[in-house]
Amino acid sequence: MRYEKGHKEQTRQRIVEAASERFRADGIDAVGVVSLMNDVGLTQGGFYNHFGSKEDLVRECIAVGSNAAMERFAIRVAASADEPWRALIDLYLSTMHRDHPEHGCMAAALSGEMGRRPASTREVFTEGYEEMLDLIGSTLPQDIAAARRRTLAIAVMSSMVGSMSLARAVADPALSEDILALGRRSSVELVEAERAAA
Incomplete structure (x- = not known):
């Protein structure tokens, strides 16, 4: 059987998209090659x-x-024209992001597993993490010194990832909402404290 030009690339893309969602939703170790390939209709x-x-x-x-x-x-x-950093925090620590890990941040979905992956995999994860830090840093208020933006971005990212991970982990829906709300407040307070110190 002959396939159209680009068929192999399209198939590879389907596998990657399906696996990316499954890994974030279920965890890397929980996803087997057989079930993944069944998802995309392949052997x-x-x-x-x-x-x-x-x-x-x-x-x-x-x-x-x-x-x-x-x-x-x-x-x-x-x-978001005003305070993009606050919009990012609100979006990251939203119920939508919590309830749809398959479309969300790799760090919140997979950081717990990364420490057990090979160094080459952790390096790719680190690159994505660095890009997220750059995005956070680019949204921070301009009155925060350049030298402090990276450390603040790390603190905000750590607060958001930790809050999201716990909000997904607990069985009590009300507690999960509290974790998200307090995570948003704590992340905002990190930025506001840095502004006040500037």
Whole structure:
């Protein structure tokens, strides 16, 4: 059977998109190659026409998923004329982001697993994390000194990822909402304290 030009690339893209969502929603170790390939209507053997190993797929998914989430956040933040940093915090620590990890930030979905992945996978994760820090830093108030923007971005990112991870982990819906609300407040207070000290 002959396929149209570009068929292999399209198939690879389908695998990456499906895996990226599944990894964020279910965790990397919970997603097997067989079930993933079933999701996209292909056989397990077909997987190895595209990837040398599951870890190769994981690395590509982290890169692609990080870029896609960053673009979504950047578009929404760009639509906010006033205090884009606050808009980013509100968007990140929203119930929508909590309830749809498959479309959200790789750090909130997978940071707990990254420490157990190979160094090459953690390097790809680190690149996505650095890009998110750059996005946060670009939204911060201009009166915050350039030398302090990166450390503040790290603090805000850590606050947001920790809050989101816990909001997803607890079984009590009211507690989850409280964690999101307090995470938003704590993240905002980090920025406001830095502004006050400037």
